[in-house]
Amino acid sequence: MASILLAGGGTAGHVNPLLATAAELRSRDHVVAxxxxxxxxxxxxxxxxxxPLHTVPKVPMPRRPSGDLLRLPxxxxxxxxxASAAIEDSKADAVVGFGGYVSTPAYLAARKAKVPIVVHEANARPGIANELGSRLTRHVAVTFPGTKLRGAVVTGLPLRPEIGELADVLADPTAGPEARxxxxxxxxxxxxxPVLLVTGGSLGAASVNAAVVDAVPRLVAGGVHVWHLTGLGKDEDARRVHSLLPPDQAGRYRVEEYSHDMATALAAAGAVICRAGAATVCEVTALGLPALYVPLPHGNGEQADNARPAAAAGAAVIVDDADLDPVAIERGVEHMLLDPEVAEFMRGATEAIAIRDGAARVADMIETAIGAGPREGDA
Known part of the structure; x- marks a missing residue:
């Protein structure tokens, strides 16, 4: 039994893999904080x-000259x-970073304490903290092939337990159809x-919503059932369109701002239209769902990078946000849902790239790092 300190926070993209890894480590009788x-x-x-949660002050890494840069040291x-106090209080045998503001001080404190370091990078394009961390250890896990970190091993993303369990159910030839x-x-x-799930996350995606709302009348007239999660406060246009649908078609369009039971929505889906955050791509792929990814047009382009392996395998298509319109949606739905041969090929392609045991793979790496110790395992 070992004591392991997991460092990550700020966004769900850091916190959810941390918690999934914590659950796996606890199942192996390790102590986690x-x-x-x-x-x-x-x-x-x-x-x-x-x-248990230990806190550190938030330390943004300024990308341009500012007062924050002067205060950085x-x-x-x-x-x-x-972070050093947390390592000491938790008697940590290893420190595992998932990126973000928290990981940089965690890596530096672990190096100072001569505690083994493990790095997990969720995105195809690594952040500053994990670029630093990868220089301090040989134990580097990445979600996507091609992520440029020294010594990276592809483990996939540690999936939330409920998603991992659903993926196992849907992959079962008997239980899968029953669950759907x-x-x-x-x-x-x-x-x-034929069910299309549309989601832009809890905050929604305005451009995705607008294109889908315009496409819905033709989709439902063609027999497609659309489960549309608009995001909080972004359902007005969708509900307006729903009210204008003929009575015999309105039942095929389900509009919700947010789902408290995403497992059910995902289990119902035959295909998905969504953004391309790392967790979204990994979960959709693990569940065997063809996808049309619309990467967020802002930031450093990491969402497009996240989606490229799925697209290259034939499991998904990528449509730039600027090119998303009803025609692109209808074309995607035609392939993903209504063409049996294409849909079957895309589902099969997800099987070739899906990693459902990411949490177990990361936990294995952590145990290896602890066994190796700081001299063998860290640079």
């Missing part, structure tokens, strides 16, 4: 999962000191209904 900030999602989600020293039929029944649809 987390390192985060007092402001990010982790301050709520980590304690709720029963994992002092702020970083304070964060490293807090039960999920579609929740919406009042038949077991063989």
């Amino acid at each position: 987390a390192l985060g900030t007092a402001e990010g999602l982790e301050q709520d989600l980590v304690p709720r999962a029963g994992v 002092r702020n970083l020293r304070a964060a490293v000191a807090a 039929a039960a999920a579609r029944a929740v919406a009042g649809w038949s077991a063989d209904a």
